[in-house]
Amino acid sequence: MTRIAVALFQDAEELDVVGPWEVLAAWSTQWPEDGVEVFTVADSSEAVTCAKGLRVLSDHTWEAAPPIDVLVYPGGRGTRRELADPVVLERLRKLREQDVLMTSVCTGALVFAAAGLLHERPATTWWGSLETLAELDPSIDLRPDDRFVDSGEVVTAAGVSAGIDMALHLVARLGSVERAREVRRYIQYDPAPPV
Amino acid sequence: MTRIAVALFQDAEELDVVGPWEVLAAWSTQWPEDGVEVFTVADSSEAVTCAKGLRVLSDHTWEAAPPIDVLVYPGGRGTRRELADPVVLERLRKLREQDVLMTSVCTGALVFAAAGLLHERPATTWWGSLETLAELDPSIDLRPDDRFVDSGEVVTAAGVSAGIDMALHLVARLGSVERAREVRRYIQYDPAPPV
Numbered sequence: 001m002t003r004i005a006v007a008l009f010q011d012a013e014e015l016d017v018v019g020p021w022e023v024l025a026a027w028s029t030q031w032p033e034d035g036v037e038v039f040t041v042a043d044s045s046e047a048v049t050c051a052k053g054l055r056v057l058s059d060h061t062w063e064a065a066p067p068i069d070v071l072v073y074p075g076g077r078g079t080r081r082e083l084a085d086p087v088v089l090e091r092l093r094k095l096r097e098q099d100v101l102m103t104s105v106c107t108g109a110l111v112f113a114a115a116g117l118l119h120e121r122p123a124t125t126w127w128g129s130l131e132t133l134a135e136l137d138p139s140i141d142l143r144p145d146d147r148f149v150d151s152g153e154v155v156t157a158a159g160v161s162a163g164i165d166m167a168l169h170l171v172a173r174l175g176s177v178e179r180a181r182e183v184r185r186y187i188q189y190d191p192a193p194p195v
Numbered sequence: 196m197t198r199i200a201v202a203l204f205q206d207a208e209e210l211d212v213v214g215p216w217e218v219l220a221a222w223s224t225q226w227p228e229d230g231v232e233v234f235t236v237a238d239s240s241e242a243v244t245c246a247k248g249l250r251v252l253s254d255h256t257w258e259a260a261p262p263i264d265v266l267v268y269p270g271g272r273g274t275r276r277e278l279a280d281p282v283v284l285e286r287l288r289k290l291r292e293q294d295v296l297m298t299s300v301c302t303g304a305l306v307f308a309a310a311g312l313l314h315e316r317p318a319t320t321w322w323g324s325l326e327t328l329a330e331l332d333p334s335i336d337l338r339p340d341d342r343f344v345d346s347g348e349v350v351t352a353a354g355v356s357a358g359i360d361m362a363l364h365l366v367a368r369l370g371s372v373e374r375a376r377e378v379r380r381y382i383q384y385d386p387a388p389p390v
Binding site: 013014017018022025053055059106158159162164168171177186 | 208209210212213214216217220221223224233234235242247248249250251252254301321322342343353354355356357359360363364366367372375376379380381382383384385386387388389390
């Protein structure tokens, strides 16, 4: 069983959460034989209001969450509070020490950097926060042109919509390229930006 | 003021909802001078459980919703129940009669077809439901290769992730191409599927 947790917090960016959620939960529910479980986790069981106002309820609290193999950490303006919260940073360090695969979307990378998880690693984030990422940890090897950066134990994605591409990469890495292609087909991910 | 409602219902597909939500709510919140308001609407104020298990709270009930200029109707397996519900179909017909711009994502098009909204129009839907769409209304001019189809009063998008492209088209149509490009940049929508 592979247990994937998607973190929720006040002012997390909606698509940062739901892009990976859709990809990973589609994998989990459409191919149950792969033994993947996906759930959301937050500080409390009350509704979390996301950055653009959408209100979401989490499946578990951090306290009562089942064991986690993979963590997806979204961005959004709530990360500015998260990266200054010692409880959050200690939680992330502990998960990393337990060999949880740590993945971020958008400015979720800022919180990872504040926790020291990106030290001397290649990483990326939302284009508007690349400088902040470098300030948080100058040892980071910035990759502004990458859609996502897989540095082994830690994976970071670029802004907002990049979480979809990163999540498909996770399906390929943890499952297979063939399965990732099937998930991509399921969500009809043949993007064609009209502008 | 342009009021955009994103419909929520039991077993709506998560990314069908949140793809357009992110695009349209980013437009609304980052460019308030454009006078756009985006909200979710559902049958009740209780949590809606989406198709892959995410629980979301709506901003308004249908009964108490403010006037609507644009409706975004998601797909998901919940549409099979929706398309057989006379209350849902009558609601959609009334909105259409009031000149609401009707837009669907994925199998949301099936509900539109059942309500008669796609009669003799070009339209698309999720690849796995093209046949069902044709059965619901044989007068529909199926466009299986289009990412979305704008037929004027009604816009339909292909499966799941296509809602992002359609929503950017809506920003271009209702705002401007320049604004749609800015929203695209904000959500860093430079998709690069890794598989």
